[in-house]
Structure formats: C-alpha cells, structure tokens
Amino acid sequence: MxxxxxxxxxxxxxxxxxxxxxxxxxxxxxxxGVLGDDLALNAQQVAGxxxxxxxxxxxxxxxxxxxxxxxxxxxxxxxSYFIPQAITPLLMIGGLYLCYEGVExxxxxxxxxxxxxxxxxxxxxxTKTDMVAFEKDKIKGAIRTxxxxxxxxIVIALGTVASMPLTTQILVLTLIALAMTVxxxxxxxxxxxxxxxxxxxxxxxxxxxxxxxxxALGRVxxxxxxxxxxxxxxxxxxxxxxxxxxxxxxxxGELVPVVHHxxxxxxxxxxxxxxxxxxxxxxxxxxxxxVGGIIAGAMVLVIVTLIRKLLGKSTEQQA
Numbered sequence: 001m002x003x004x005x006x007x008x009x010x011x012x013x014x015x016x017x018x019x020x021x022x023x024x025x026x027x028x029x030x031x032x033g034v035l036g037d038d039l040a041l042n043a044q045q046v047a048g049x050x051x052x053x054x055x056x057x058x059x060x061x062x063x064x065x066x067x068x069x070x071x072x073x074x075x076x077x078x079x080s081y082f083i084p085q086a087i088t089p090l091l092m093i094g095g096l097y098l099c100y101e102g103v104e105x106x107x108x109x110x111x112x113x114x115x116x117x118x119x120x121x122x123x124x125x126x127t128k129t130d131m132v133a134f135e136k137d138k139i140k141g142a143i144r145t146x147x148x149x150x151x152x153x154i155v156i157a158l159g160t161v162a163s164m165p166l167t168t169q170i171l172v173l174t175l176i177a178l179a180m181t182v183x184x185x186x187x188x189x190x191x192x193x194x195x196x197x198x199x200x201x202x203x204x205x206x207x208x209x210x211x212x213x214x215x216a217l218g219r220v221x222x223x224x225x226x227x228x229x230x231x232x233x234x235x236x237x238x239x240x241x242x243x244x245x246x247x248x249x250x251x252x253g254e255l256v257p258v259v260h261h262x263x264x265x266x267x268x269x270x271x272x273x274x275x276x277x278x279x280x281x282x283x284x285x286x287x288x289x290x291v292g293g294i295i296a297g298a299m300v301l302v303i304v305t306l307i308r309k310l311l312g313k314s315t316e317q318q319a
Contacts, residue, residue: 054192057139062185064143065150069177072147072154077169080158087159088251094152095247099297100304101148102240107301109233153180156247191228198222242286245293263288 079086157176161169201218204211253260266288271281 053135055189057135057142058185058189058192060139061142061146061188062181064139065146065181065185068143068147068150069154069181072151073170073173073177076154076158076173077166080162080169081166084162087155087162088254090155091159091247092251094155095244095251095293096296096300097148098152098240098244099248099293100300101297102237102244103294103297103301105237105240150177150180152243153177156243191225191232194221194228195225198225238290241290241293241297245289245291245296246286248296249289249292 079090154173154177157173158169161172164172198218198221201214202222204214204218249259249263253263263285267281267284270284271278273280
C-alpha cells in the first residue's frame with residue numbers, strides 16, 4: 001500500500017510538472033513581446049552611466065526587479081482567486097498603458113532626442129554632477145519601468161493559466177518571473193558591455209590569424225553596439241503596439257462582440273486576396289492590433305496632455 005501510494009504521488013507530481021512545463025512555455029510565448037520591450041527599455045535606462053558602473057547598476061536594477069515580482073506574483077494570484085473577472089480589465093488597462101507609452105516614446109523621440117542626449121553627456125562630464133545621485137535616479141527610473149512591464153508580463157501569464165489549479169498557477173508564475181528577470185538582465189548586462197568587449201578585442205596584440213580575426217571582430221562589435229541599441233529601441237516600441245493592441249482588441253472583442261466579428265471578417269477578406277492571401281491572412285490580424293494600439297495610445301496621449309495643461313494652468317492661477 002505504501003509503495004502504491006508513493007507511486008501515485010510521483011505520478012501526480014509528474015503530471016503537475018508536465019502541466020507546468022507546458023503552460024510556462026505558452027505563457028513565455030505570450031509575454032515575449034513585452035519581454036523585448038522590457039529588454040530594450042532597461043538597456044537604454046542603464047546605458048547613461050559610467051562604463052565602470054554599468055554592471056553594478058544592472059545588478060541593482062535586477063534586485064529591484066526581483067522585489068517587484070515578489071510583490072506582483074502574490075497579488076496576481078490573489079486577484080485570480082478572489083476576483084478572476086478582473087483579469088481581462090486589468091489586461092486591457094495594461095495594454096492601453098503600453099500603447100500610450102509607445103506613442104509618447106515616439107513623440108518624444110521626434111521632439112527631444114537631441115536635447116536628452118546632450119543632457120546625458122553634460123551630466124557625465126560635469127565635475128559638479130553628483131554621480132551617486134545620478135545613478136540612484138537611473139536605478140529608480142529603471143525599477144519603475146520594470147514594475148510596469150513586469151506587471152504586464154505577470155498578468156498576461158496569469159491570463160494563460162487562470163483556469164489551471166492553484167499549484168500550477170504558482171509554479172508557472174514563479175518560473176516566468178525568475179526566467180524573465182535572469183533573461184532580461186543577463187542580456188542587458190551583455191548589451192551594455194558589448195562596446196567594452198569590442199574595445200578589449202580591438203586592443204589585442206600579435207599578428208597571428210587568430211589575433212587579427214579577434215581584432216576585426218572587436219571593430220565590428222564597436223561599430224555595431226550603437227546600432228544594436230537603436231534597433232532594440234525600435235523593436236521595443238513596435239512590441240508595445242503589437243502586444244498592447246492585441247490585448248486591447250481581444251478585450252474589446254469579449255466586451256463588444258461586433259468588434260471581434262469585424263476584425264475577423266477583415267482578416268478573412270485579406271486571406272482571399274489572389275497570390276498574397278496566405279501571407280495577408282497571417283499578417284493582417286497583427287497589423288489590425290498594431291493600428292488599434294497606435295490609435296488608442298494617441299487618444300490617451302491627447303487626453304493626458306490636456307489634463308496636464310489644465311492642471312498647469314490651475315497651479316499658475318493659484319500661485
């Protein structure tokens with residue numbers, strides 16, 4: 001009897017772990033877009049500090065990220081248990097915020113990119129600048145950004161496993177939280193030190209074919225590092241609209257069925273286009289989500305800008 005009970009227990013554990021592995025894989029795929037945005041934004045946040053302080057700053061932000069997730073995972077589980085109907089609205093709020101942040105990022109990149117770059121350079125070369133305070137501001141900003149994106153990742157993962165047993169939910173969310181933190185900040189550390197690696201390789205002495213090849217690789221890395229950061233920024237912004245728009249369109253489809261039917265009809269029509277139907281059938285839903293995300297983000301940006309102006313005028317009048 002004892003042996004049979006043990007075998008039953010082991011079988012149950014194996015079943016749970018299979019479910020966990022499967023659902024973790026599904027949740028990881030669904031959060032991949034936000035992960036790309038998280039990676040790009042955090043790499044940009046850390047890139048403004050001195051070279052010898054980059055890794056300590058990444059470590060500090062990674063610890064802050066773990067603390068964020070230690071708060072978010074239990075909160076997400078409590079929501080799932082007590083008010084599961086709140087999951088879709090929370091997802092939609094998070095998606096709307098991502099779209100708003102994407103539009104705001106595009107707006108500021110067109111308006112203030114050069115001024116912001118000049119401000120960073122001035123802070124780094126000015127001897128009067130308190131670099132400790134500068135670093136702390138960078139870390140706080142990165143942790144705030146991480147909290148928002150981590151919340152989105154956790155809520156998306158929660159939506160994937162909402163119908164699963166509580167044990168599976170706990171294990172999946174914990175694995176996603178740990179994997180995302182290690183993955184994002186490991187990559188961030190590698191990205192911000194890429195130029196240092198290129199510089200090290202470029203300075204290698206010797207005339208052997210290996211050393212010459214390593215020096216050539218170093219030059220490639222030095223030249224590629226700025227373009228990589230720019231590419232990550234573009235990919236991250238695109239991910240905001242794709243992920244945020246997808247969440248919004250899915251939520252609207254649940255609340256207003258006509259939206260779901262309309263989008264589905266457009267995708268079906270695109271799939272019937274001669275010679276391009278198979279391609280358009282796959283791409284059209286993503287394009288519709290992206291366009292919807294851009295429109296939603298632009299509307300929120302207009303509203304937020306108007307509120308800020310009204311509050312600013314109110315403050316001036318009181319003064």
